[in-house]
Amino acid sequence: MITKKDLEHVALLSRLELTGSEKAMFARQLNDILNYFQSLDCLDTENVQPTTHVLPLQNVFREDWVGQHTSRQDALANCPDRQGDYFRVPKIV
């Protein structure tokens, strides 16, 4: 059960500012989602191995060889704000 307090905590971690009515709405929606997922609890998983990944794959490696870099112009092309050669973002403290 997601309480108003849980919701406020998650909103703080995501740096989201929510109004009172938004909080009520999102808490209700998140609870609906969690309730829906709870239907999985009905399944018998007694003999199922815990899994950490959905694909039946392991050990996909790459070798340590340097490849092409993105040009700085391209790297910075889509950023909303830049200064000189840097990405510019609001200061977070």
Added chain:
Amino acid sequence: MPRYETVIGLEVHVELKTRTKIFCDSTTEFGGEPNTHVCPICLGLPGTLPVINKKVVEYAIRAALALNCNIAEFTKFDRKNYFYPDMPKNYQISQHDLPIATHGYLEIDTQKGPKKIGISRLHMEEDSGKLVHQGTITTTPFSLVDYNRAGVPLIEIVSAPDLSSPEEACQYVEKLRTIILYTGVSDCKMEEGSLRCDANISVRPVGTGRLGTNTEIKNLNSLKALRRSLHFETERQIEVLRAGGRIVQETRTWDEGKGETLPLRSKEQAHDYRCLPEPDLVPLLIDRQWVEDIRGSLPELPEQRRQRYIKDYSLPEYDAAILTNTKELADYFERCVRAYSHPKAVGNWILGEFNRLLNLHGIEIAACKVTPQNLVSLLRLIDQGTISGKIAKVVFAEMFTSGQAAEAIVKKKGLVQISDRHAMVPVVEKVLAGNPGAVADYKAGKGRALGFLVGQVMKATQGQANPELVNKLLKERL
């Protein structure tokens, strides 16, 4: 009033010396122009997929084995979510509940003898980008971001809370650094940030079993900062407790200028990372044969080497410890000893003149012009009586700057020791005639006067006289 004891655990981050980043083929080279060592993967662009660099896994295993860890058979990556722009994805790929290695240890020396410090875990993760602030951090409303370092491979090594003093903590870091350097997986330069350290510290009344509430200290970029901050924090916590207060569990930062630890604002430490398995990377099953191959390729580690020097070469503990402090120095020493079987004499030269000149000129051993063969030739010249020990230092200084062989320098500068009796007699007689006072003193039983006369003869021959011969000639005439 109760006496308190300190409990410290360290988290050390070490940058691995691979060519490319952990999850993409961008270079790890240090010091490029901002935002040039990047690609869509380390910029976190939508639709890109990370792939693990095999070398990173190999290096992590290599370091873990050198630290006596168990290597996991199954390991995976996780996302650590946090809201900070040093990572373009807003999460760091790290390892949470199934790290690649656990249960290791290393040994430090204490007054009560060797002490095992547990290593709880070692895991792989990506480094973050770098934030730059123009003007002062308090006034500017912006951060500038350079993602060159984002995705450079790190291993994080977490110690058990087994360290009992700031001194033990420093020694732990030094030992850890030496071992990692031996394995060759990192250059461990604290000043360049390729070895970084955070500390967890608490105090408790002596004899209590339970751990006190701890604080975490960040921003420790030198051993000096580590030692000073731990001393400060120990005193601060004891003071709070003695005044009847309570320690607040928090993250503090070390302020080098003020010489104190300061709490970070609570917003900064709202760390609730909401770890989840990284869906973009598949798990790793670590082949046992691979682990054994890596174990087989490890060099002899500093501790074993030190013990062997004490046992096989009969070196004093102190000499053995310093000679094995870096792999390069120990390798150099052994190349000398292979050509010249007097380990103690070789050790004395390396720890004496050799080290002195390396430090004086700020030269790494790899760049030193004196080859082991040349050092050995110099030692042979002393043994043969061709030059005195004193002249040898002069010759060595010249070898150090010019890289020439010892014999060539001795010949060129005419430094051959004078062991010819006929050549020495006139000099000795002249010194005796010129110093009647010292002669009288000696005859009156003042043995010290002989040393003075020997010194005068050495001076007259610019140090080239064979000291034994001088002694003998003087005594014959007194």
